Amino acid sequence: MNVNVxxxxxxxxxxxxxxxxxKSGNIINMSSVASSIKGIVNRCVYSTSKAAVIGLTKSIAVDFAEKGIRCNCVCPGTIDTPSLRDRIQASPDPEQALKDFLxxxxMGRIGTAEEVAHLFVYLASDESAYMTGRECIIDGGWSM
Incomplete structure (x- = not known):
């Protein structure tokens, strides 16, 4: 909770x-699909903290929208990161763990950090000026 919220x-x-x-500002928080969006096995504390980020984002958005401040959060699914690679390697059968993630x-693949970064760039830009209080899911369809 200290790190994530x-x-x-x-x-x-x-x-x-x-x-x-x-009289302006743009806040972009980092949440996760593993939150109030989708329940994930053995991710209770993590998912609870990321659901809190969504609630915090929406609360800030509604409190400050009329003051020119936007607040959104990005909710990635499975992304190729060092953390994911560590979890896969730590499993009893890394090859099967990778197959299970896939x-x-x-979409049949794991997302990239670059793809998530593109969403951050959009949210940071004026092109998303009419957007606030949203959880922006980028998960290759996992949460469907």
Missing amino acids: RSMYLMMKTFLPKMLEQ ARQK
């Missing part, structure tokens, strides 16, 4: 006064 709360608490002063992906 409190850190975001403290960051927003630090920067909101300046955003309020300039089997749950509707």
Whole structure:
């Protein structure tokens, strides 16, 4: 909870006064599909913290929308990261673990960090200026 929720709360608490002063701001939080979006086996604490990020995002969005501040969050699914690779390698059968991760992906592959970064760029841009309080799912269809 400290890493996944409190850190975001403290960051927003630090920067909101300046955003309020300039009457504009754009906050992008990091959540996960493993949250209130989709239940995942053996991910209870992680999923609870990421669901809290979605709630925090929506609360900040509604509290500050009329003051020119937007707040959204990105909810990735299975993404090729060092953490995922470590979990796969730590399993009793890494080859089967990789197959299991791939089997749950509707698009037949694991997402890349670059693909998630493109979503952040969009949310940071003026092209998403009419968007606030949203959880932006990027999961290759896993949560369908």
